[in-house]
Amino acid sequence: MAYLTYEEFKKLNSADVDEKKFDELLPKASAILDNVTSHFYARYDMEKDNPWRVDKFKRALCAQIEYFNELGATTFESINNAPQTFSAGRTSVSNASRYNPSGANESKPLVAEDVFVYLEGTGLLYAGIGVRSW
DSSP states (O other): OOOOOHHHHHHOOHHHHHHHOHHHHHHHHHHHHHHHHTHHHSSSSSSGSSHHHEEEEHHHHHHHHHHHHHHHHHOHHHHTTTEEEEETEEEEEEEEOOTTTTTTTTOSSSHHHHHHHTTTTTSOOOOOOOOOOO
16 A cells, blocks of 8 residues: 555645656655655554654655655666766866765765654654563
8 A cells, every 4th residue: 555645745745746757756755765764654554653643754755756856866876877077178067065075975865855854753763672671
């Protein structure tokens, strides 16, 4: 079962993504969120969970779909295949980095930063180990 329908996507997000593109991006975006949330909703029923947390998860999924749509790519390699610099005649253009002025050795993440904005505080990012007291 899909985590999100196209109707829900349109209600939660104002991104200009048509239904065909949504259907293409949803499986990979869902896999990304499963990875980030340790497959929480693969193990627990969304229908029985706290509606607030489900809403945050769906908004994060919308953000990931929007990110893939804006980049026009869904894999790490295709997201980062733009050259750092290129030259045409005597003109040289560099894609400068936020962290390194030369632009070298930086890549865009596969996960949209906005995903973490929505999931923070929901418990879905928890990566600790449960402790049992005997």
